[in-house]
Amino acid sequence: MIRLEGVTKIFPRQRVPAVKNLSMEVGEGEICVLVGPSGCGKTTTMKMVNRLIEPTEGKIYVNGRDVADMDPIKLRQDIGYVIQEIGLFPHMTIAENIATVPREKGWPEDRIQQQVDILLELVGLDPEVYRHRKPADLSGGQRQRVGVARALAADPPILLMDEPFGAVDPITRAHLQNEFLSLQKKMRKTVMFVTHDIDEAIKMGDRIAVMRAGELVQYDTPDRLLSAPADDFVAALVGHNRALKRLHLVKAGAVARTDVAVAQATRFVEEAKELLQTNNSPVVVVVDGLNRPKGVVQREELLRRNGRAALQDIVNPLESVADEDATLYDALSTMLNYGERYVVVLNHNREFQGIITFGYLLELMKENGS
Amino acid sequence: MAHRRTRVKSWLPVLLFIGGAVAAAVYFVENPGSAMAARVLTYDHLATLAAQHVGMVVISSLLAAATALPLGILISRPRLRLLGLVLENLVNIGQTIPSIAVIALSFTVLGLGFNTAIFALWLYSLLPILRNTYAGIISVPPGVREAAVGMGMRPWRILLRVELPLAFPIIMAGIRTAVVVNVGTATLATFIGAGGFGHLIVTGIMVRRLQLLLSGCILSALLAMLCDHLLGMVEEKVKTSA
Known part of the structure; x- marks a missing residue:
């Protein structure tokens, strides 16, 4: 000291x-x-x-x-x-x-x-x-x-x-x-x-x-x-640009939301649609048996699909991802790179940890700022 | 293997200088050119002159190093920087006095002889060693010294482990300069009866015998080169072992 x-x-x-x-x-x-x-x-x-x-x-x-x-x-x-x-x-x-x-x-x-x-x-x-x-x-x-x-x-x-x-x-x-x-x-x-x-x-x-x-x-x-x-x-x-700099201070893993739609790849579109009714997640994260994300399905796309299709047949490859150690700055940067409104956060074992959406990011910074 | 090769390489010039000196001595003794030169150019006499010359250079240089090194270290201490500046300027002025004048002045005080020559040569070689020791220590980058102090090294440890090793090449350059100049200045010692190769040169000029003059010049030049090279080897040796 x-x-x-x-x-x-x-x-x-x-x-x-x-x-x-x-x-x-x-x-x-x-x-x-x-x-x-x-x-x-x-x-x-x-x-x-x-x-x-x-x-x-x-x-x-x-x-x-x-x-x-x-x-x-x-x-x-x-x-x-x-x-x-x-x-x-x-x-x-x-x-x-x-x-x-x-x-x-x-x-x-x-x-x-x-x-x-x-x-x-x-x-x-x-x-x-x-x-x-x-x-x-x-x-x-x-x-x-x-x-x-x-x-x-x-x-x-x-x-x-x-x-x-x-x-x-x-x-x-x-x-x-x-x-x-x-x-x-x-x-x-x-x-x-x-x-x-x-x-x-x-x-x-x-x-x-x-x-x-x-x-x-x-x-x-x-x-x-x-x-x-x-x-x-x-x-x-x-x-x-100090508002932007503050994004450096928060780790993605610490704030990622877990109350989002997650579904096993073997499930059907119908079940995923039900999930989306209980929360406003922009995507459904599709995971395998080990809780490792295989990809995502967008909310709009899911709603258009026939209820009997299996999720693994319509899943889109996962691009917008961040490590739990990444900062919110990195997370935002990833979103902008892929033109998405979300980023999926993975833990060290590549398992699903949560997601951060653009709207949620704004909320976070607003409440921290005051 | 590489190590051995460099060692052979550095000893080669030594043999060359000594061989050259012996060859020159043999040549001049066997071909004196005149009866007058022949009386001076004997093996015995050359050996005596060589011993005198080497003796003067070695003793005066050792004494000079023993004096100027501690003094140089002393005046490089931060508290004595002012003294350092004064002393350095004095030394620079001293260096402008011609070497023959230094020898002549010493003679007026101390009289003729070997010891007077040693004193004059000592005085004259103090300057390059002192200046280079001071300059070498001053040139240690401030960041290096600051790191040493900041890590809690004691002042004398900083001197021994940081300042002197870093200043070593510059100090050695000063010693080499002093010794080489010394070999040349020692040829003037004959004027005060201290002998050395200068005897051949001065006699050669007085009796106008080119052989005498040349033999004195060549032998002292070879001695100077030999000394410089040997000191260079010492420097390398210290650097690699440290």
């Missing part, structure tokens, strides 16, 4: 404070993203936590202890630190880079080697292949992974990350973000994450601290930030 109380930083020979009377708290196991334009004091704030910069005023507590009373070396060894790829030691191998903090802490050599292999596996790099390579032999994305592995080497409870995925292309960045999020699900580290990219902040943050000119403008969950920006500055930062 990290707590800042009335922290101010004025750099020598500067009149304007870089950080002004900042108080905030990062809860245990949370990702807190500091976001704002360059020069807003977000990096300065982060660097005061591991005492790379000393505050002019105020107190900073890490796990309840005032950092000013701690040995900075010990403090830093217990806080993972990731900066852009530039921070890897170019003359050392990947293994030596990762081993840095354990070595400083004086771990025995065999334990260090073990840990290096575990961490390389963790970030998806084959130890046999990468252990003895130099940073220059790796791609940008791989270097960032090594950076994360190095920060995690001594299993610190807290991570500070300064634009950790800044220097890679957008596709690689999305991969790295997803991988980090799934790692974080298991690790539950307390993370302070600095970025200037609001989309990254919305995606990564449990809570987002928007900063401007050294001041905390709003400290809120991504959803609150998008639905209720504190002022024009935050509204402008999150962008005019």
